[in-house]
Amino acid sequence: DVKVTQSSRYLVKRTGEKVFLECVQDMDHENMFWYRQDPGLGLRLIYFSYDVKMKEKGDIPEGYSVSREKKERFSLILESASTNQTSMYLCASSFPGTAQETQYFGPGTRLLVL
Amino acid sequence: AQKVTQAQTEISVVEKEDVTLDCVYETRDTTYYLFWYKQPPSGELVFLIRRNSFDEQNEISGRYSWNFQKSTSSFNFTITASQVVDSAVYFCALGSSNTGKLIFGQGTTLQVKP
Numbered sequence: 639d640v641k642v643t644q645s646s647r648y649l650v651k652r653t654g655e656k657v658f659l660e661c662v663q664d665m666d667h668e669n670m671f672w673y674r675q676d677p678g679l680g681l682r683l684i685y686f687s688y689d690v691k692m693k694e695k696g697d698i699p700e701g702y703s704v705s706r707e708k709k710e711r712f713s714l715i716l717e718s719a720s721t722n723q724t725s726m727y728l729c730a731s732s733f734p735g736t737a738q739e740t741q742y743f744g745p746g747t748r749l750l751v752l
Numbered sequence: 753a754q755k756v757t758q759a760q761t762e763i764s765v766v767e768k769e770d771v772t773l774d775c776v777y778e779t780r781d782t783t784y785y786l787f788w789y790k791q792p793p794s795g796e797l798v799f800l801i802r803r804n805s806f807d808e809q810n811e812i813s814g815r816y817s818w819n820f821q822k823s824t825s826s827f828n829f830t831i832t833a834s835q836v837v838d839s840a841v842y843f844c845a846l847g848s849s850n851t852g853k854l855i856f857g858q859g860t861t862l863q864v865k866p
Binding site: 647673678679680681682683686696726728730740741742743744745746748 | 787795845854856858
């Protein structure tokens with residue numbers, strides 16, 4: 639079974655704090671993705687990575703950065719958290735290839751920025 | 753532009769009723785992929801099905817069935833004899849062969865009452 643884990647299920651942070659969300663997958667997938675989920679908007683892609691040390695902007699990268707130092711780990715960084723970044727964050731991974739490769743998701747992190 | 757529309761925001765049914773979740777997509781790609789995911793209250797997106805644009809055969813898996821019609825750009829999902837455990841948010845997604853990214857619909861919240 640594919641296993642994607644995220645470091646926290648719930649996080650509460652203050653405005654201006656630096657926030658790290660970590661994602662680890664155990665299936666040797668090359669591709670990893672970060673999405674945020676908001677009511678009425680579905681899932682929106684923040685960043686993705688096709689390989690170690692490689693990253694590509696998604697549809698809403700502003701205010702975020704990522705790091706992929708190891709194949710199994712993909713971190714999402716909020717340099718200075720703001721209240722509009724309160725959301726559900728979902729990590730996913732897949733084998734290489736184009737969109738026919740199914741993405742497998744972690745349990746999500748609910749982030750509240752006060 | 754690529755887009756996925758799930759017009760039904762919320763659906764409520766009584767157990768054992770059949771229910772259909774609608775999904776309409778827009779794309780100019782000739783090769784593309786369609787997905788359905790289930791998100792139970794625990795938060796993790798669970799993969800249900802993947803379809804490519806060249807395969808219009810309908811699929812049945814237990815109580816679940818999917819109807820793919822290219823002529824109407826629709827990929828609808830039917831649950832037969834619904835159960836309380838089917839209560840979840842369901843997402844339809846479109847995968848682009850060009851970009852390798854998934855575009856998600858807004859999601860449909862299904863509530864199955866006992």
